[in-house]
Amino acid sequence: xxSVTQLDSHVSVSEGTPVLLRCNYSSSYxxxxxxxxxxxxxxxxxxxxxxxxxxxxxxxxGFEAEFKKSETSFHLTKPxxxxxxAAEYFCVVSDGEYxxxxxxxxxxxxxxxx
Amino acid sequence: xxxVTQTPRxxxxxRGQQVTLSCSPISGHRSVxxxxxxxxxxxxxLFEYFSETQRNKGNFPGRFSGRQFSNSRSEMNVSTLELGxxxxxxxxxxxxxxxxxxxxxxxxxxxxx
Numbered sequence: 118x119x120s121v122t123q124l125d126s127h128v129s130v131s132e133g134t135p136v137l138l139r140c141n142y143s144s145s146y147x148x149x150x151x152x153x154x155x156x157x158x159x160x161x162x163x164x165x166x167x168x169x170x171x172x173x174x175x176x177x178x179g180f181e182a183e184f185k186k187s188e189t190s191f192h193l194t195k196p197x198x199x200x201x202x203a204a205e206y207f208c209v210v211s212d213g214e215y216x217x218x219x220x221x222x223x224x225x226x227x228x229x230x231x
Numbered sequence: 232x233x234x235v236t237q238t239p240r241x242x243x244x245x246r247g248q249q250v251t252l253s254c255s256p257i258s259g260h261r262s263v264x265x266x267x268x269x270x271x272x273x274x275x276x277l278f279e280y281f282s283e284t285q286r287n288k289g290n291f292p293g294r295f296s297g298r299q300f301s302n303s304r305s306e307m308n309v310s311t312l313e314l315g316x317x318x319x320x321x322x323x324x325x326x327x328x329x330x331x332x333x334x335x336x337x338x339x340x341x342x343x344x
Contacts, residue, residue, distance in 0.1 A: 149331065160235075160321060161335040207274065211330035217287045218264065218329045221274035 119144045119212045123222035131230045136180075136195040138225045140208030143189065149211035150191045151219070152182055156204045164206075167191065178202070203229045233258065235324045235336035243342045249310040252339045256303050256324030262286075263305040264329040265297060268319040268338070277320075279329035280305050287329055312343045 124139040142148060149168045153161040165176025172184040182193045191208060208222040236255040244250050256263050265277040276289040280299035299305045309316055319340050323333035 151332070153335075158340075160237075160337040161323075163332065163334065166332055218276040218279065218289070219266075219323070219333060220276075221266075223273050 119146075119148065119210045119220050121208045121210050121220060121222040123206075123208050123225050125225050126223065127226045127228065129228040129230060130198045132200055133197050136193070136198045136202065136227065138193040138206050138208075138227065140191045140193065140222060141189050142191060142208070142210045144210055150182075150184065151209040151211075152176065152180070152191075152193050153207045153209060153221075154204045155207065155224075161207065164193070198227075198229045200229050200231060203227055235322055235334055237320075237322050237336035237339050239339060240337065241340045241342075243344060244312050246312055246314060246343055248312050249308065250312060250341060252307045252309075252320055252322075252341075254305045254307070254322030254324075254336060256305070256322070257334055260324040260326050260334075261303055262325045262328050262331075263299055263303065264323040264325070264333065265305070265307050266321045266323065267291075268321055269317075274321070276329070277307070281328060309341075314343050317341060317343045 120143045122141045151166045152164040155161050165174045167174045167184045175181045180195045205224045205226050209219050212218045212220045238253045262281045264279040268274045279287045283299045294310045297307045319338045321338045322336045325333040
């Protein structure tokens with residue numbers, strides 16, 4: 118079965134500094150990978166997706182992620198953090214060759230200090 | 232284009248009662264999936280409906296059930312509520328199926344007392 122591991126449960130950065138949220142995945146197939154963000158008491162918003170096209174994926178709000186098959190990683194980055202980026206971020210893999218469901222990582226809470 | 236709508240946003244129920252949650256997907260989307268989110272277990276897949284048929288089911292007891300109507304709107308029902316059913320229930324709408332790009336509603340916060 119497919120799985121994802123988010124390597125940090127909490128990340129704290131200062132406003133204006135880079136953000137790195139780490140994710141490793143396990144998949145028997147060529148995976149579809151996603152990053153979602155959840156602000157407090159809100160639903161999940163899709164940040165970006167990888168579906169076997171370009172390995173560097175650009176998303177909304179200045180976020181991007183790079184798919185590295187050799188490292189089975191899909192880390193999320195942003196050059197400069199903004200206070201509004203404070204939220205919980207989920208790395209997600211599609212389960213199975215035919216994508217029967219989404220499998221979520223445990224989440225990383227991003228704190229942005231002023 | 233309207234997003235995914237879940238109703239109600241908040242619910243408080245008593246143990247032993249049953250509850251029905253509703254989800255209206257994005258127009259044109261035939262797949263509706265349900266997820267349970269709790270602090271201890273994270274986000275877990277409940278089931279997916281596609282064109283009124285349940286296609287996939289997660290590892291939840293039979294007390295959790297669902298259905299989908301011809302207009303793609305979906306309902307989720309939980310019978311004989313337990314305290315552990317307290318959670319945020321999220322509905323996801325997608326064009327191609329549960330394992331593809333999904334758009335989530337704001338969720339229904341269920342509290343069982």
